[in-house]
Amino acid sequence: MAGKTRIWTPIDYDAEGKQSDCLRLPHSTDLSAYGFVPIPLVCIKNGSGPTALLIAGNHGDEYEGQIALCNLTREIRHDQVSGRLIILPALNFPAVAAGRRVSPLDEGNLNRSFPGDAAGTPTQMIAHYVCEMLIPMADIVVDLHSGGRSLEYVASALVRPGRTAGEHEQLLRLLRLFGAPISFVSDGTGGGGLTTLAATAQEQGALALTTELGGGATLSKEGLALAEAGLKRLLQDQGILREVAVEPAPPTRFMTVKGHSAFVYARDRGIFEPAAEIGEEVVGGQIAGRIHFPDLPTREPEALFFESSGLVACRRAPSLTERGDCLFKVMADLDAGPERASHA
Template sequence: MNKQSAMSAKTRIWTPINYAAEGKQSDCLRLPHSTDLSAYGWIPIPLVCIKNGSGPTALLIAGNHGDEYEGQVALSSLARATQAHEVSGRLIIIPALNYPAVEAGRRVSPLDEGNLNRVFPGAALGTPTQMIAHYVSEVLIPMADLVVDLHSGGRSLDYIASALVRPGRTAQEHQRLLGLLKLFGAPISFISDGTGGGGLTTLAAAAEARGALALTTELGGGATLSQNGLELALSGLRRVLSDLGILRGISVEPAPPTRLMTVSGYDAFVYARERGIFEPAAKVGDEVTKGQLAARIHFPDDPTREPQTLYFGSSGIVACRRVPSLTQRGDCLFKLMADVGPRLDHSQALHA
């Protein structure tokens, strides 16, 4: 079987949940995984489906990376709190999508070292991580009008609380995505095509390719749980779901203004050039200018050697910064964002 036919083959993942059934269902996806001690075994991926009548479908995902916790807690809280009579349409909630990575507290899966947000659209007959991506791409996203993928910085990055979208493929789609950003109400909202990250291999790119609106977040980092990030996830989701009419009869706080920014090109990134100890010269949220000192890399194995100095290649705001001090050549140390317009509030979003 060639690669293309493997990608398009029928999924091997199954679930007892009936996505078309009315009411609230809680079970799991079954990811087949054969091991020495479990020949016909499967791995559970927790899933909640809440459906009530006709209306749009929202696919809400966290745990795409296992060491990012705000989204996992937010979606679990939402799944517990939401009853079928409060929904018009359908909510599909997956708080721990890459469950093997979630269980291990790792960015990537311990089963195959797969980075789930770098293998979309996946493969039906591939590795466990590829099978998860394929199921999301070919089964779940086609049901969805909106896809929200909640991320944080994980072990390696500290991130400013933010929401992001890919550039829309048409002017109309782009305006709808900007409206989502302003409605979600993160302090910072940015537009990125994935340069320096996942590009076309992310869940958001898979959603875009299948015609669903996709919103991603960065809610904290350092593999800790940010209370501010958790609160933003919950309040932002409630606003978006209420605006779509999926959640009804709930009170939501108006969205605060968001600063609209963009990440453009490799000059927005600073990378380590050698192995050593990373000494940052800027913090997350700092405004920096092109040519400004970004970092020094120290070499304790050669104490008489001068530290290597690194400089920002463009001006902007520090979106994220590396957390571990020990760094290798090629590690991302900083990512910058630049303004694309003034701060906009929710009332302006309604006319976007």
């Protein structure tokens, strides 16, 4: 929703040098009538050049990206930058502080709240600021995610389908440079669709890349290393970062998510017993898992089956599950040739 943002910051995005402070998100409570929620922000600018917007903590229980961006802000010197880096390692800071996917202030899921609302809830206000103030400055946007508390994910990077053939090839090139073991194309089916940060960035003409670096609310060393190296490769390629050593990108496997048939959902409440591991190759009709019912011990477990063939991209982490919970997502290899999928 259009409107003037209520969030402010002492950081001057056009000033030369390295600045570290925060966004001030107004939040009035019983004990803090005129208070604000601080959202950590670092801006590094050196002369003219492209702008990269780097974000983690969009969901608060996803940690690899948060640490990777904190490490980057300490490591990168002003004189190593040509252009501008805008870095927010804990974008949804209330959720980050609580270790939750959603904000404890309003139960808002930030990556389902774009384009936001300047006069809305705290989560909607954050989304609006990103959409109206930050993305218009950016040539490239990287939003670092993991599976959080509910999912375990194979280390991967993803983009939305390009709106044109040229844009699509640019996005695939970013995936090759980032160098995740798995790279996939998805329009958000089964997830956030058009309400995500990446969708909003793409709509405004920025190149947007997202990751899944681990999950289970733990820290993946592999995912952290991938985030740090992948970001440096992207920034070097864009001409924003120089004089930083990084290994060339390893090969990546291009895949896609073929609509709702790629997902397995729980049909009843119970204890989830998985029958497949993340990264495993499965075929349609293969058993995916069982739901057990400890409150009805004589009831037979309910078997669940994969509808699609491919690689298991993610699996539910908690064993206790409710009807409608996502248990698995399966990705299929992209067809040879244009590396583009109609249901990506």
